[in-house]
Amino acid sequence: MKTYLLRHLQVFFYSLGQLARTPFASLMTIAVIGIALALPSGLYVLIDNIQGVSAGWDGSGKISLFLKQGTGDKGAQRLAKKIRGMATVAAVDYMSPDQALAEFRRLSGFGDALDALSENPLPAVLIVRPTANADNPTNLEQLLNELRQLDQVDLAQLDLAWVKRLYALLQLARRGIWILALLLGLAVVLIMGNTIRLAVLNRRDEIEVIKLVGGTNAFIRRPFLYTGLLQGLAGGLAAWGLVSTVLALLTQPINELASLYASRFSVHALDARATAVLLGAGAVLGWLGSRIAVSRHLHDIEPK
Amino acid sequence: MISFSNVTKRYPGGHEAVKNINFDLAREEMAFLTGHSGAGKSTLLKLITLIERPTRGQAIVNNKNLARLTRRQIPYFRRDVGIVFQDYKLLYDRTAFDNVALPLVVAGVPHREIARRVRAALDKVGLLHKERAYPITLSGGEQQRIGIARAVVNKPPVLLADEPTGNLDEALSDEIMDLFHAFNQVGVTVLIATHDQRQVRRLQKRVLELRQGEMVYDSGTKDI
Structure with missing residues (x-):
């Protein structure tokens, strides 16, 4: 057992040495694998981040009631009180036209244009939050209709629809990434398979001699498998580096964008689990590719 | 040690490289396998080493029935x-x-053991001082001696050689053949395929002669 492990360790370092002896070819392979793995993992991070943005609203259908012009502060407060009394309503926030204007001025950057207006064009808004048990499409629809009946209400809008659409889009994107990851994973296997195939054919004479002096297929396979594993792992590392670099470059502008939307949203990089999966996937795919290639060609190379 | 009965090797296309071969080579015996090029000498050696499988007949080498050995068992x-080999087949x-x-x-021999045994084998062929040399820097005779050291380093009971002096001049050939003879004298069974009649006469060992795939002459178990 100890000699077995020692042999594996020797082959490991031998393979590492082989890679170092042909740095250009090794780096090319590693780069190709890195790019192939970076694509799906980069998209994964993107989707994961967007998911984080939408998670804040997820499942909480807010209804915005835009009140008729001239409802006035008092009328709006009275209405809010009335709506609070409804069984399916948890809370009502009131936003006066002045508050709405101030917020719009702050976020939109149209301050100068707003100054040109003689009066505030914005209506008062009531933001209605339904109770937890009313928070499903049927009940929300019912509540929405009730609120629409109210005299002072100009427009009642359910804010859930776009969240749902975004959510559905994200699901679609997620599925798409899986398919992409599968295809690119296959590409990694093929790239590795081809690299190792060339390596096997290059060492045809050596393999023949090893077979003649009693080397088993496992013995011959071992260095190739380690080469595949190491290159795959290095490819995974390269992908991690690529994704992290791109994220680092994008963090600053994204944070600026987020602050413009008054969002506390910030970009998060690949977490430990995703990193482990990325590196593991690289190593396993590299190993698999070389395993397929070696097994495929080892039988063809027999001493003559 | 090596026992062939009615062994035939037919290649795809119908050419029979060896036909109906019968012979026994006892433990610690030494013999020459002679005949012209294309007589089937190499094929016979390939059958013994399982590079080729016989089409018919039974071959037993080192107490193993070759027909029963699976692909996985061949390395062992x-x-x-x-x-x-004639062309040394060095790396x-x-x-x-x-x-x-x-x-x-x-x-899978342990590291320290490897160093000891490799040096012993190199010493036997007289090339211990060249252990760090690359084969390309060695002469033909030296390369062949490296090949022999490799063949005997794990002390196999059987030693085969296919035209081992084919590329060497007379003096070097004598040296190489004397090496085989020396191994035979310490108990290794040796079978050498050669068309070098000079060596056959010089060493006075058993001769098996092939002609067009058939064994036409066997000097018998006693040396000629």
């Missing part, structure tokens, strides 16, 4: 048969030491 079988990107060490490395 070959560890007990040393083979020397040119490795030193003499690493070439000779190869059979021990594939067999």
Whole structure:
């Protein structure tokens, strides 16, 4: 057992040495694998981040009631009180036209244009939050209709629809990434398979001699498998580096964008689990590719 | 040690390289396998080392029925048969030491043991001082001696050679053949395919002669 492990360790370092002896070819392979793995993992991070943005609203259908012009502060407060009394309503926030204007001025950057207006064009808004048990499409629809009946209400809008659409889009994107990851994973296997195939054919004479002096297929396979594993792992590392670099470059502008939307949203990089999966996937795919290639060609190379 | 009965090897296309071969080579015996080029000498050696499988007949080598050996068992079988080639079949990107060490490395012999046995084998063929040399820097005779050291390094009971002096001049050929003779004298069974009649006459060992795939002459178990 100890000699077995020692042999594996020797082959490991031998393979590492082989890679170092042909740095250009090794780096090319590693780069190709890195790019192939970076694509799906980069998209994964993107989707994961967007998911984080939408998670804040997820499942909480807010209804915005835009009140008729001239409802006035008092009328709006009275209405809010009335709506609070409804069984399916948890809370009502009131936003006066002045508050709405101030917020719009702050976020939109149209301050100068707003100054040109003689009066505030914005209506008062009531933001209605339904109770937890009313928070499903049927009940929300019912509540929405009730609120629409109210005299002072100009427009009642359910804010859930776009969240749902975004959510559905994200699901679609997620599925798409899986398919992409599968295809690119296959590409990694093929790239590795081809690299190792060339390596096997290059060492045809050596393999023949090893077979003649009693080397088993496992013995011959071992260095190739380690080469595949190491290159795959290095490819995974390269992908991690690529994704992290791109994220680092994008963090600053994204944070600026987020602050413009008054969002506390910030970009998060690949977490430990995703990193482990990325590196593991690289190593396993590299190993698999070389395993397929070696097994495929080892039988063809027999001493003559 | 090597026992063939009614062995025939037919290649795809119908050509019979060896036909109906019968012979027994006892333990610790030494014999020459002679005949013209194309007589089937190489094929016979390939059958013994399982590079080829017989079409018909039974071959027993080192107490193993070759027909019963599976693909997986072949490597282990070959560890007990040393083979020397006309073209040496050395690995040119490795030193003499690493070439000779190869059979021990594939067999998983511990590191320290490898160094000891490789040096012993190199010493026997008189090339201990060249252990760090690459084969390309060695002469033909020296390369062949490296090949022999590799064939005997794990002390196989059987040693085969296919035209081991084919590329060497007379003096070097004598040296190489004397080496085989020396191994035979310490108990290794030796079978050498050669068309070098000079060596056959010089060493006075048993002769098996092939002609067009058939064994036409066997000097018998006693030396000629």
